Amino acid sequence: MTTLNEAQAKAAAAYNAASDLFDHPANTFWDRFGHSTVERLDLDPGSSVLDVCCGTGASALPAAMRVGSEGQVTGIDLAERLLDLARAKARKRNLNNVEFQVGDMLDTGFADASFDAVVCVFGIFFVPDIPSAIRELWRVLRPGGKLAITTWGPDFFEPGNSVFWNAVRDVRPDLYKGFNPWDRIAEPLSLNEVLIEAGVPKASIVAESAVHPVTSPEDWWTTLLGSGYRGTIDQLEPEAVDYVRQANLSFMADSRTQNVQANVIYAVAKKP
Template sequence: FRIGDLLDMHLSDSQFDAVICVFGIFFIPDMPAAVRALWHAVRPGGKLAVTAWGPRFFEPAATAFWNGVREVKPDLYKGFNPWDRISDPASLRALLREGGIERAQVIAEAGTHLIPSANAWWSAVLGSGFRGTVDQLDDTALKHIYEANVSYIQGSGTSSVEANVIYAIAQK
């Protein structure tokens, strides 16, 4: 593995049989440039695969998380989720075209993530893009948000959250 900047990878052209970007493309401010950089690394006949979260990521519990954040740290309340820009097949397909990929198979798949307990929900929070927000909280705010989320999961009977995915595969 090599840590670096996706937009400045210093790789030779057409080097890889497969290039995969899993739930990451939406974190790059210039997504079309990122697509071009990834596509540049794919050899002729090779494939690029990109995944993004679909609509309603982690709902209904995501709303409880963000409401808790807004109550104690309004400055950290989400303006938007970065993946919302490409959370449907049409928008991901448009991004690929803007990045120089004319033909790609783009598939939406509905999914769920089981939440058997409030602690399982909090583990999902810590293992997701929500972690960046959690890491910015002081102990008092963190305790409030954790307790609000535990209360929500237990009180609502939520046993799963949506984990919808958009997959794109392009062959060069």
């Protein structure tokens, strides 16, 4: 049985709660950056792939399509409800070369050198000790294989992010976050330093400036409910939720905000 630390338990709870809106059309960024990560790996047909923090399959499913029927993709995540959605999507696409299971990136349970590629998109920062997580992913990677880690860059979801947290602080200052877990590796230099500490040399790191469209104020609230913000929202009393929701809707409407920043950093490293 997987034993979770506090940070992992909170993340699992938040994303299980967010599963009802995780794949809503307002939240296309999961698939967008999952596909982009897989494209950077240039997977060969027949390859074996491990996708860690796989969610509903945003990178695992395109990887399964890329490696073909002779290949195999295994997706692991702590949020069981997301895995259920991933399995349903795989069945709908007739992908028989991908499986999803509950798993911990700090202790995957796989043997050394088990996979030709290992992927982790928007997940490596959920543990306090990031180098330990990376060492585990590097351990299960075969020599000559590739590790791909994608994380958020600076100014994640701004200006909406600040509006959300400022509203939370108004009603529940104890829940206010002035620091996001991905802030530790939100620049190429800091990510590279963590990779080197974990024993991963010579990674190719690319920062990409991007935005995520917000087609309406209501869609912005849907994005909050279908992502990690859900963990905070679900801790609020109904009146506080109404306050935070209205603050976000009013800002998006009054400012006519049509997108939020969605900068990402891609790191790909080949194991000697």
